[in-house]
Amino acid sequence: MRLHPKPIQTFRDDFSYSNSEEAIARFPFPFPQDDYMYSVNIEPHVTPGPEGSVFEHLLDIDEHYLSEMAERDIVLRENAQRCLAMPHMDVACWDLIERAMTSLAADYPQHFSLVREGERWTWQNRLLDIHDSFTFGDSSTLPLPPLEYIGRQLQGDFALLDQRDGDLFMDAGIVTCPADWSLRFDAGMSFSEWHGPVPLAHEMGVFERALKYLTAIPVGRPVRRLNWTLTINARMDSSPETFPSWGSDRTTVTPDNVGEKVYLRVELQVLDRMPRSNALMFSIRTYLMSFDDLVTNPDWARRLHRVMKTLPPELVEYKGLSRFHPAVVEWLSRFDPAN
Amino acid sequence: MTVSKLRVRVTGVIPVAPAIREFRLEPIEAQLTPFSAGSHVIVEMPGAGRVLRNAYSLLSDPADTGAYRIAVRLQESSRGGSKFMHEQVSEGTELLISPPANLFAPSWQGRKHLLIAGGVGITPFLSYIPEMLRRDADFELHYLYRSSQTGAYREALADQLGERYFGYDSATGERCRLEKVLGGRAPGTHVYVCGPQSLLEAVRRTAAELGWPASHIHFEAFAAAQPGEPFQVELAASRQRLEVPGESSLLEALEDAGINVPSLCRGGVCGQCMTRVLDGDIEHRDSFLSEAEKARQDCIMPCVSRAAKAGLTLDL
Numbered sequence: 001m002r003l004h005p006k007p008i009q010t011f012r013d014d015f016s017y018s019n020s021e022e023a024i025a026r027f028p029f030p031f032p033q034d035d036y037m038y039s040v041n042i043e044p045h046v047t048p049g050p051e052g053s054v055f056e057h058l059l060d061i062d063e064h065y066l067s068e069m070a071e072r073d074i075v076l077r078e079n080a081q082r083c084l085a086m087p088h089m090d091v092a093c094w095d096l097i098e099r100a101m102t103s104l105a106a107d108y109p110q111h112f113s114l115v116r117e118g119e120r121w122t123w124q125n126r127l128l129d130i131h132d133s134f135t136f137g138d139s140s141t142l143p144l145p146p147l148e149y150i151g152r153q154l155q156g157d158f159a160l161l162d163q164r165d166g167d168l169f170m171d172a173g174i175v176t177c178p179a180d181w182s183l184r185f186d187a188g189m190s191f192s193e194w195h196g197p198v199p200l201a202h203e204m205g206v207f208e209r210a211l212k213y214l215t216a217i218p219v220g221r222p223v224r225r226l227n228w229t230l231t232i233n234a235r236m237d238s239s240p241e242t243f244p245s246w247g248s249d250r251t252t253v254t255p256d257n258v259g260e261k262v263y264l265r266v267e268l269q270v271l272d273r274m275p276r277s278n279a280l281m282f283s284i285r286t287y288l289m290s291f292d293d294l295v296t297n298p299d300w301a302r303r304l305h306r307v308m309k310t311l312p313p314e315l316v317e318y319k320g321l322s323r324f325h326p327a328v329v330e331w332l333s334r335f336d337p338a339n
Numbered sequence: 340m341t342v343s344k345l346r347v348r349v350t351g352v353i354p355v356a357p358a359i360r361e362f363r364l365e366p367i368e369a370q371l372t373p374f375s376a377g378s379h380v381i382v383e384m385p386g387a388g389r390v391l392r393n394a395y396s397l398l399s400d401p402a403d404t405g406a407y408r409i410a411v412r413l414q415e416s417s418r419g420g421s422k423f424m425h426e427q428v429s430e431g432t433e434l435l436i437s438p439p440a441n442l443f444a445p446s447w448q449g450r451k452h453l454l455i456a457g458g459v460g461i462t463p464f465l466s467y468i469p470e471m472l473r474r475d476a477d478f479e480l481h482y483l484y485r486s487s488q489t490g491a492y493r494e495a496l497a498d499q500l501g502e503r504y505f506g507y508d509s510a511t512g513e514r515c516r517l518e519k520v521l522g523g524r525a526p527g528t529h530v531y532v533c534g535p536q537s538l539l540e541a542v543r544r545t546a547a548e549l550g551w552p553a554s555h556i557h558f559e560a561f562a563a564a565q566p567g568e569p570f571q572v573e574l575a576a577s578r579q580r581l582e583v584p585g586e587s588s589l590l591e592a593l594e595d596a597g598i599n600v601p602s603l604c605r606g607g608v609c610g611q612c613m614t615r616v617l618d619g620d621i622e623h624r625d626s627f628l629s630e631a632e633k634a635r636q637d638c639i640m641p642c643v644s645r646a647a648k649a650g651l652t653l654d655l
């Protein structure tokens with residue numbers, strides 16, 4: 001990793017979160033065209049990807065590592081239900097431990113190391129000062145339940161989907177920075193059920209095709225896609241559970257403060273087959289970038305204006321942008337000469 | 340790291356029934372990945388002139404990642420894959436295999452599991468059984484075979500499973516009455532079948548007659564051994580002719596020839612690679628085009644689809 005984790009910054013209250021120039025340069029800007037519509041935007045996640053990019057490794061660790069782990073701790077202390085695993089998902093949780101520890105130790109050896117002597121594993125996370133020995137597969141040898149143990153050391157949210165009868169079920173997860181959805185609400189649901197609220201995509205056949213593709217993902221061949229929305233302030237935890245503390249932020253946007261208030265929230269989602277359990281891992285790695293930072297790149301600024309201006313009304317509504325969408329378009333128009 | 344194919348060496352070949360051989364595969368460089376019960380791998384066999392690909396269930400204990408084991412029944416009528424395995428493969432042979440994939444996983448929520456195997460169809464259950472024993476699952480194995488040809492592992496299974504084992508040797512006239520095996524089962528029971536087509540159909544029919552919900556009846560299914568037969572393509576706009584080998588997709592063959600076709604998923608779902616077809620019959624394998632679009636035979640998703648016959652002419 002070229003970006004060393006910074007001291008802890010906050011995603012709430014005083015919102016001290018900020019992006020360095022390097023973080024801005026590697027931001028996964030999600031718009032390949034001047035307009036945006038849902039599609040089956042899935043592609044192989046071939047690693048190692050371009051050096052230094054967010055696609056280089058299976059799991060991206062960046063300058064916000066310590067901040068995000070501190071934020072996750074706050075959320076889990078407030079509400080333990082943000083991490084759930086049904087009993088039949090135990091093997092899948094251990095699959096994730098193996099996949100995460102082996103790839104982190106190989107990709108970021110300066111921060112993580114793993115020694116395996118048969119089933120006896122020793123794990124070191126120097127960023128969080130963790131040094132544990134445990135018996136692989138035996139949850140009683142870990143200080144926390146397996147999913148919470150590993151989830152507290154990984155940036156981004158994770159869902160583990162059980163695959164049965166050609167469908168996927170949300171039977172485990174650790175979700176502390178969702179874009180307005182709830183693990184507790186979706187727990188046990190099937191792929192089309194938890195996607196129920198999404199407009200247009202069902203009718204377009206997007207989910208039917210995506211599900212076919214996902215159920216056929218083999219071991220060792222992860223795939224990825226990008227999703228996006230807008231968030232007011234650098235708030236990681238925009239969950240239905242905490243809506244009262246952030247919903248009204250949407251009314252604070254004015255044509256003058258868009259640059260500092262509005263953040264483009266991009267999710268790098270990676271799907272990877274877990275070998276022992278046949279579960280599918282779904283990781284949601286969230287990148288937040290203020291509009292002020294985004295418009296330092298003129299190509300991004302121009303494209304963002306065009307995408308926002310032509311965004312289908314159903315998506316404006318579903319993504320929760322209605323209140324401030326006009327202010328955003330107006331603010332961005334100054335960066336688009338065609339306007 | 341992304342894994343596409345694993346190089347393995349055959350480190351053991353043992354006859355396990357008159358017509359069945361077991362092969363032990365050990366990794367040459369990397370480690371083998373663990374796998375889930377019911378997984379299969381696709382074995383590539385460099386036959387005469389073209390590569391054959393067959394899917395075989397892994398029959399080892401999923402907890403054992405030192406080696407994979409598969410069993411192959413000699414099929415006189417096959418395309419030659421099983422013949423190749425029996426005649427050309429011996430200790431020391433190197434093979435390429437795909438990473439494990441699983442389209443026949445146990446439904447672990449089931450309250451009871453009936454495993455019905457016919458002949459070499461025993462193989463996926465050999466990975467189920469250790470896992471079911473570890474999880475303390477309630478199950479029975481019903482094993483139909485003909486001892487003059489098949490019946491691999493039956494003594495060991497009978498010893499290991501005791502009352503949970505039911506064997507039927509057609510060479511000695513023992514019949515398995517499916518109505519009895521499937522009848523009167525408690526709700527929450529799941530049945531799994533692997534074996535010849537006639538057995539799959541008999542189980543499906545009997546279970547349906549007895550009122551089993553379709554979601555509780557599971558069949559072994561293999562991922563199609565992709566890609567397929569070689570064929571030729573004419574590129575009308577750039578006036579070129581290409582050979583698409585059996586082991587590559589049309590998209591890969593185009594890319595190898597330096598022709599740029601946009602792609603994303605490379606699995607027939609995103610629609611990016613759609614290419615116009617001017618002539619030829621298409622075997623559509625994608626799930627992007629609608630049935631009506633497929634019937635028009637005027638466009639193809641080259642990442643997965645191929646020529647149905649001799650060749651295709653593309654607008655490239």
Ligand code: HEM
Nearest residue numbers: 038039040041159181194195197198201206210228229282
């Ligand atoms: C299997 C792993 C996946 C999980 C766990 C997952 C989960 C979710 C969840 C929880 C939502 C929010 C729904 C709500 O409003 O309550 C969502 C939205 C969505 N998902 Fe997925 N998803 C998965 C895979 C995919 C894939 C492969 C696609 C590919 C097309 C996809 C497309 C979408 C779209 C288009 C939305 C709407 C997003 C927006 O406009 O902000 N999802 N997903």
Ligand code: FES
Nearest residue numbers: 603605610612642
């Ligand atoms: S690349 Fe996605 S359909 Fe061919």
